[in-house]
Amino acid sequence: MMTGFARRLAGHLTRGLVMIWVVTTFTFVLIRLMPGDPVQVQIERNIAMGMPPDQAEAAAAVTYGFVPHGPMWKQYLEYMGGILRFDLGVSVESQGVPVADRVLGAMPWTVVLVLTGILVSFLIGVVLGVIAAIKRSTVVGHSLSIAGSLLHGVPPFVIGIILAALFTRQWRLFPSGGVYNADEVAPGLYFDFIGNVLYHAALPAAAYALATYGGWLLAMRSSVASVLGDDFLLAAELRGLTSLTRFRYLARNAILPLFTVLAISFGLVFGGSIFIERIFNYPGLGMLLFSSIGSRDYSMMSGAFLMITVAVIVANILADLLYSAIDPRVRRQA
Amino acid sequence: MTITMVKAPAVSISGLTVAYKTDAGELPAVSQVDLELAAGTITGLVGESGSGKSTLALSLLGAVQKPGRVTAGSVVVDGIGDMAKLAGEELRTVRGAKIGYVFQAAQNSLNPLKTVGKQLLDLGKAHKVRDLKGLLRHAKDLLDRMGLNADRVLDAYQHELSGGMRQRVGIMFALVLNAHVLVLDEPTTALDMITQANILQIVRDVHKEQGLTTLVVTHDVGVVAEVAHKIAVMYGGRIVEHGPVTQVLAEPRHPYTRGLIHAIPRLTGDISAAKALPGTPPTLGTIPKQGCVFRERCALRMEVCETVEPPAQRMLDGRTVACHAVKEGAA
Amino acid sequence: MTERVARVSVRKQFWRGVWRALRRRPSRLIGLFIVLLFIFMAIAGSWFYPERLPYDAENIYAPISWEHPLSTDFEGVDVLALVITGTQGVLLVAGAAGLLTMLIGTAVGLYSGYNRGIGDSILMRIADFVLTIPGFPLLIVLTTTISLGSWWKMSLVLGLIGWGSLARAVRSQTLSLRERGFIEAARGLGLPTRHIVTKELLPNVAPFIATNLLMAVTGYIYAQVGLYFLGVLPIDTSNWGVMLNAAVFQSGALISPDALPYLLAPLGAILLLTLGVVLIVDALEEIFNPRLRES
Numbered sequence: 001m002m003t004g005f006a007r008r009l010a011g012h013l014t015r016g017l018v019m020i021w022v023v024t025t026f027t028f029v030l031i032r033l034m035p036g037d038p039v040q041v042q043i044e045r046n047i048a049m050g051m052p053p054d055q056a057e058a059a060a061a062v063t064y065g066f067v068p069h070g071p072m073w074k075q076y077l078e079y080m081g082g083i084l085r086f087d088l089g090v091s092v093e094s095q096g097v098p099v100a101d102r103v104l105g106a107m108p109w110t111v112v113l114v115l116t117g118i119l120v121s122f123l124i125g126v127v128l129g130v131i132a133a134i135k136r137s138t139v140v141g142h143s144l145s146i147a148g149s150l151l152h153g154v155p156p157f158v159i160g161i162i163l164a165a166l167f168t169r170q171w172r173l174f175p176s177g178g179v180y181n182a183d184e185v186a187p188g189l190y191f192d193f194i195g196n197v198l199y200h201a202a203l204p205a206a207a208y209a210l211a212t213y214g215g216w217l218l219a220m221r222s223s224v225a226s227v228l229g230d231d232f233l234l235a236a237e238l239r240g241l242t243s244l245t246r247f248r249y250l251a252r253n254a255i256l257p258l259f260t261v262l263a264i265s266f267g268l269v270f271g272g273s274i275f276i277e278r279i280f281n282y283p284g285l286g287m288l289l290f291s292s293i294g295s296r297d298y299s300m301m302s303g304a305f306l307m308i309t310v311a312v313i314v315a316n317i318l319a320d321l322l323y324s325a326i327d328p329r330v331r332r333q334a
Numbered sequence: 335m336t337i338t339m340v341k342a343p344a345v346s347i348s349g350l351t352v353a354y355k356t357d358a359g360e361l362p363a364v365s366q367v368d369l370e371l372a373a374g375t376i377t378g379l380v381g382e383s384g385s386g387k388s389t390l391a392l393s394l395l396g397a398v399q400k401p402g403r404v405t406a407g408s409v410v411v412d413g414i415g416d417m418a419k420l421a422g423e424e425l426r427t428v429r430g431a432k433i434g435y436v437f438q439a440a441q442n443s444l445n446p447l448k449t450v451g452k453q454l455l456d457l458g459k460a461h462k463v464r465d466l467k468g469l470l471r472h473a474k475d476l477l478d479r480m481g482l483n484a485d486r487v488l489d490a491y492q493h494e495l496s497g498g499m500r501q502r503v504g505i506m507f508a509l510v511l512n513a514h515v516l517v518l519d520e521p522t523t524a525l526d527m528i529t530q531a532n533i534l535q536i537v538r539d540v541h542k543e544q545g546l547t548t549l550v551v552t553h554d555v556g557v558v559a560e561v562a563h564k565i566a567v568m569y570g571g572r573i574v575e576h577g578p579v580t581q582v583l584a585e586p587r588h589p590y591t592r593g594l595i596h597a598i599p600r601l602t603g604d605i606s607a608a609k610a611l612p613g614t615p616p617t618l619g620t621i622p623k624q625g626c627v628f629r630e631r632c633a634l635r636m637e638v639c640e641t642v643e644p645p646a647q648r649m650l651d652g653r654t655v656a657c658h659a660v661k662e663g664a665a
Numbered sequence: 666m667t668e669r670v671a672r673v674s675v676r677k678q679f680w681r682g683v684w685r686a687l688r689r690r691p692s693r694l695i696g697l698f699i700v701l702l703f704i705f706m707a708i709a710g711s712w713f714y715p716e717r718l719p720y721d722a723e724n725i726y727a728p729i730s731w732e733h734p735l736s737t738d739f740e741g742v743d744v745l746a747l748v749i750t751g752t753q754g755v756l757l758v759a760g761a762a763g764l765l766t767m768l769i770g771t772a773v774g775l776y777s778g779y780n781r782g783i784g785d786s787i788l789m790r791i792a793d794f795v796l797t798i799p800g801f802p803l804l805i806v807l808t809t810t811i812s813l814g815s816w817w818k819m820s821l822v823l824g825l826i827g828w829g830s831l832a833r834a835v836r837s838q839t840l841s842l843r844e845r846g847f848i849e850a851a852r853g854l855g856l857p858t859r860h861i862v863t864k865e866l867l868p869n870v871a872p873f874i875a876t877n878l879l880m881a882v883t884g885y886i887y888a889q890v891g892l893y894f895l896g897v898l899p900i901d902t903s904n905w906g907v908m909l910n911a912a913v914f915q916s917g918a919l920i921s922p923d924a925l926p927y928l929l930a931p932l933g934a935i936l937l938l939t940l941g942v943v944l945i946v947d948a949l950e951e952i953f954n955p956r957l958r959e960s
């Protein structure tokens with residue numbers, strides 16, 4: 001007998017694995033079966049540069065993680081086997097650099113940005129959303145909603161461009177790229193370094209926060225509006241509960257559904273990371289994906305895309321588990 | 335804890351008008367209602383859907399919801415004052431502590447994210463109850479008496495309770511602070527017959543033991559027949575007939591009361607004699623602005639009904655009837 | 666006959682509701698006007714401007730004048746002309762993709778909500794899958810093999826990526842109609858499935874389709890602009906993204922104040938379009954979600 005929680009987790013993991021399988025199959029097809037087959041292109045280029053054919057093929061095999069001849073299903077199995085061992089091949093562009101290393105190196109920076117951005121925007125958005133819902137028939141409420149929808153509707157790169165133009169060019173208050181200034185600090189767990197990292201992350205994180213808080217505001221507004229119509233709040237009023245307690249009842253019930261929105265927003269935010277990191281020259285996963293596309297570094301591209309997908313899946317699972325831990329209707333299922 | 339038997343307070347409603355703001359202007363859902371809830375009695379308030387029962391019940395707690403407001407009249411509760419004038423902290427502390435209200439949708443009257451016990455503590459704190467343990471004990475006692483497993487219920491979330499259980503929890507919440515006025519809005523709607531009978535039994539017992547003044551709102555005349563001493567019949571925002579249950583049921587005077595009772599076979603005992611009232615009840619926008627509100631569906635309609643609203647007349651047997659066609663002595 | 670009359674009056678009432686919601690806040694009329702303006706620019710742009718916009722090397726970053734109300738770019742091409750001609754391709758693709766999204770999303774959502782059962786769970790798994798896939802990264806990965814500069818390929822890809830949320834919205838709406846006994850009642854009257862779906866269900870889910878579609882189309886516009894902005898698509902058409910790319914990464918408009926209009930024009934166009942859509946959605950929401958309606 002599994003508990004509801006374990007069953008939920010198992011379901012998530014199965015679905016996540018299926019998704020990863022589909023995505024890797026997709027990248028395999030992309031690398032191997034698409035017109036302009038990049039594997040073949042690399043082999044031919046190597047031969048053209050004077051490599052003997054078998055050596056050229058061996059080089060391609062290292063790059064992509066499978067031997068590029070023989071039956072296609074065998075190549076596929078070999079590729080999938082590599083992925084299971086987290087062997088994502090080697091970069092085409094910078095020879096000899098394992099893709100897994102680069103991807104894992106870029107990952108934390110993106111995660112830091114995305115998490116701080118979402119956390120900040122969640123807090124602001126929820127508070128403003130409550131105000132927008134309670135004051136929805138006033139000018140304040142209406143302007144808040146419109147402003148929220150506007151920021152929610154504007155694509156993240158527009159926000160990024162405006163922030164970059166104002167704060168790195170016009171006023172030069174923030175650095176225009178990088179994760180820390182290697183001339184000033186050396187990596188380590190001490191105040192100056194962390195401060196420097198935060199200083200570099202501030203603008204891109206702010207761009208995420210601005211790009212997503214409108215979504216929270218809108219979600220919270222409609223959630224509050226719907227909970228406000230719920231009978232239990234009137235019942236609480238008729239029992240003479242204090243307005244503070246009633247507000248707490250309202251807030252907790254209204255925030256809960258936002259955790260399901262959280263799951264969806266992760267996908268959007270990780271997608272937006274390509275723009276934000278490009279605009280702010282921030283070497284995270286999005287930047288890695290972007291530059292690998294520019295240089296047609298297919299192995300790096302598949303690796304970065306896979307990693308972004310994994311990040312979204314993991315974030316989704318965490319958001320849902322958080323939700324099920326908070327909601328007693330889910331938590332206490334027999 | 336000592337239960338001091340305070341004499342139950344009487345409630346007198348006079349000239350009460352409650353209006354809702356709509357697209358078509360401010361329309362009264364309750365008009366010029368005079369109603370006396372004698373101390374220690376159970377009054378049943380019946381009427382079709384939309385007749386204004388809940389609105390009237392809410393005004394007993396000064397809790398008419400926006401976009402509605404009390405536009406005239408008063409609701410005076412002995413020892414508290416006019417509920418229509420109370421506001422702020424004063425109003426809040428009266429609610430729950432002095433006047434208990436069981437919600438029409440008591441099925442959904444609990445916060446889904448908190449256990450019943452935690453919500454009970456919230457209630458205690460809101461009313462500055464110092465002896466929270468005593469409050470818990472009292473709640474358990476009430477729940478036990480209502481045939482529930484008190485410990486289980488206090489530890490349960492709303493979704494873990496059945497409709498009938500929630501209803502009883504709602505009643506417990508209304509009584510646990512020793513309120514002496516109890517308002518129940520459709521306490522048995524949506525419950526099966528057995529649970530319904532059970533709940534009514536509880537209402538009757540608790541009413542007697544705690545010495546309450548009770549108002550039971552329902553559209554089911556059968557419920558009133560079972561528990562109430564007095565019955566008030568509401569139509570289009572007016573009380574059209576009010577009097578002792580046995581008398582009114584045996585010999586209804588107002589044509590609407592008559593129609594209402596004849597529509598129910600189990601009261602008249604003869605299924606073939608049961609006939610539905612013709613037409614439909616008015617809604618807020620279609621209540622006639624002048625004359626008798628019931629005339630459209632009335633068999634005794636006269637010319638005067640078109641223009642003059644019938645005043646509530648006091649009959650010799652003590653009841654009140656608002657109808658031009660009913661004269662003293664006529665049955 | 667009477668049924669037809671009833672339906673017509675319902676429709677009339679609906680339009681009256683739309684009109685009332687629009688009038689309640691004049692801002693909503695402005696929103697409608699803005700969106701219509703962009704559609705007009707897309708249709709009429711090619712009447713006013715030649716295929717290749719004239720450039721004038723003598724007149725780079727010209728000061729703002731009647732002739733060049735939004736200045737000129739680094740080749741001396743009129744910026745206003747660039748903004749206007751940039752709407753056509755983008756709107757065409759977004760419209761086509763939106764149509765595809767609408768077809769798939771509505772069909773899947775209705776089928777799932779109406780029939781439920783195993784088909785529903787499979788379709789919803791797929792919808793969740795499509796929703797979870799990070800769409801934009803997928804899009805730029807695809808640019809490496811599919812030439813997304815072609816309008817129909819781009820529409821196809823966008824439409825296929827984007828139907829998940831619409832399908833979910835339509836399904837949950839259908840389910841709630843079902844809970845309210847809509848479908849059972851119609852079945853009880855012996856109405857054929859086709860009638861129930863087209864006459865009872867569709868009109869009731871139409872509002873959600875409208876709102877979702879409007880958002881989806883806007884999203885598609887921005888996805889294309891984003892791709893051009895990153896420079897992963899061949900630059901052969903007028904596109905706001907191309908302008909942004911040049912302004913931000915190449916000509917250095919971020920540094921030279923002369924080039925500022927060249928950066929601000931596409932930004933302004935995006936902000937304006939978003940504003941228009943937001944104002945319309947605001948009106949739509951009020952029409953279809955009475956709970957949000959202010960008293």
Ligand SMILES: Nc1ncnc2c1ncn2[C@@H]1O[C@H](COP(=O)(O)OP(=O)(O)OP(=O)(O)O)[C@@H](O)[C@H]1O
Pocket residue numbers: 354355356363381382383384385386387388389390399400401402438553617618
């Ligand atoms: N918030 C509101 N806004 C506008 N009109 C309202 C509101 N609440 C109630 N009304 C109207 O007031 C009238 C009386 O409503 P009320 O809820 O008191 O009826 P009721 O007798 O309790 O009906 P039911 O038996 O269905 O509970 C109805 O016509 C209703 O439409």
Ligand SMILES: [Mg+2]
Pocket residue numbers: 387388389438519
């Ligand atoms: Mg009611």
